[in-house]
Amino acid sequence: MYIIYQIFYVIYVLFYMLVFLFKGRKRQGIAMRFGAYPQEIENALSTKRNIWLHAVSVGEVMAAKPLADRIKKDLSQYTIVISTVTETGNALAKKIMPKDSSVIYLPLDFSFAVGRVLRLVNPAAFIIMETEIWPNLIRALHKNGVPIILSNGRISQKSYKWYRLTKPLLKNILNCMTGFFMGTEEDAGRIISLGADRQKVIVAGNIKFDSAGFDIDKARKESVIELLGLKDNKLIVAGSTHPGEEEILLDVYKNLKHKHNDISLLIAPRHIERAGEIAETIKCYGFTPVKMFGLTHKPAAANPVFILDAIGELKLFYSIAWVVFTGGSLVKHGGQNMIEPAFFGKPVIFGPHVFNFKDVACALMDKKAAITVKDKNSLLEAIEKLYKDRAFYEETGKNAKDTVLANQGSAAKTIEQLKLLLQY
Numbered sequence: 001m002y003i004i005y006q007i008f009y010v011i012y013v014l015f016y017m018l019v020f021l022f023k024g025r026k027r028q029g030i031a032m033r034f035g036a037y038p039q040e041i042e043n044a045l046s047t048k049r050n051i052w053l054h055a056v057s058v059g060e061v062m063a064a065k066p067l068a069d070r071i072k073k074d075l076s077q078y079t080i081v082i083s084t085v086t087e088t089g090n091a092l093a094k095k096i097m098p099k100d101s102s103v104i105y106l107p108l109d110f111s112f113a114v115g116r117v118l119r120l121v122n123p124a125a126f127i128i129m130e131t132e133i134w135p136n137l138i139r140a141l142h143k144n145g146v147p148i149i150l151s152n153g154r155i156s157q158k159s160y161k162w163y164r165l166t167k168p169l170l171k172n173i174l175n176c177m178t179g180f181f182m183g184t185e186e187d188a189g190r191i192i193s194l195g196a197d198r199q200k201v202i203v204a205g206n207i208k209f210d211s212a213g214f215d216i217d218k219a220r221k222e223s224v225i226e227l228l229g230l231k232d233n234k235l236i237v238a239g240s241t242h243p244g245e246e247e248i249l250l251d252v253y254k255n256l257k258h259k260h261n262d263i264s265l266l267i268a269p270r271h272i273e274r275a276g277e278i279a280e281t282i283k284c285y286g287f288t289p290v291k292m293f294g295l296t297h298k299p300a301a302a303n304p305v306f307i308l309d310a311i312g313e314l315k316l317f318y319s320i321a322w323v324v325f326t327g328g329s330l331v332k333h334g335g336q337n338m339i340e341p342a343f344f345g346k347p348v349i350f351g352p353h354v355f356n357f358k359d360v361a362c363a364l365m366d367k368k369a370a371i372t373v374k375d376k377n378s379l380l381e382a383i384e385k386l387y388k389d390r391a392f393y394e395e396t397g398k399n400a401k402d403t404v405l406a407n408q409g410s411a412a413k414t415i416e417q418l419k420l421l422l423q424y
Helices: 002-022 039-046 058-074 087-096 111-121 135-143 157-165 167-174 185-193 218-228 245-259 272-284 314-320 339-343 355-366 376-388 390-406 410-421
Strands: 050-054 079-084 102-105 123-129 148-153 179-182 201-203 234-241 263-269 288-291 304-307 323-326 348-350 370-372
Touching (some): 039 102, 039 111, 058 079, 058 410, 148 185, 148 410, 157 167, 234 245, 234 314, 245 263, 245 272, 263 272, 263 314, 314 339, 355 390, 370 390
Parallel strands (some): 050 079, 123 148, 148 179, 234 263, 263 304, 288 304, 323 348, 348 370
């Protein structure tokens, strides 16, 4: 089974590289993916005692933030190495992780690349955010006696079906791992059924509740409010939107503006490279698109709709929002993180397709801390109700904040286990 994995992985990488060549794209960090790092990174890695955190992309990097902060505070003799797969995740990690962290790209799961990076990093422990299973890397870490922890583990129904097909291989890999901190009882049951030792599995909750737990500098918020002319306006933030949702949002916004001139809209696409496409869509609805990146003075344009085209800034805009819609939920994507706006006490609205955040959505809905909508009309009705009913607005926002605070603690559980493993 392991040989089959090796063969399929080689085919996958070759196909992956051909696609990028065909599209004429240059993937950043490609040399790092083969284990070749700039000299300054090699020097930094080889002279420190490291704890290695792996986070695939933006969402996982944000989830890793509270772990990194606690390592910095409670295990200060170690330096953090954080690896990502995506360029956006890499850029965000450089921005939000502790200043002395080393940010690298995860090596491809080839023995030669993994071996070289492992010798270079020489980690005291390895923490995987969510469920990233790389057989060669995990086997090499285990062989070298490195504790391997899965943090914020979750297994969707779709992923579970695929994992079951590879259970003989997966069971051997899971046996190499030291601890599994799963988000829910359901996630815990699934990883145990795939071969994880029941004694190593802990239901720790969703660490993304912890990652929401810091506020934004007040002066910074005030400067953005002034820049956008929002002092007397209610800002709707549509976070992490996907194709097909912007048109719905703009249609709803157009209806709202006919009745309420004190409402503004900011659209933050899940993929910022779509900013130009969204700007054209905004024009079709009679508004003026205003991109946030590089904006230094209050826009003079009439009827602006703001576009957040910068990485790592969404939390700031959630903090100054009046109401937040979380994207990927009116289309069948599975939803996006609704914990961050809830932490700031904002009424959160999302569509019916939130299967990637089912536990979070249920927690918010159970506490009357969010509103679920099914289409354009119900989205309009929800925003109108929040506008007209002040008591309902304030209660929904307060419930959202309280729900986030009540579900925090996953990061602390992970760090306590890490201390035991490192005999700290």
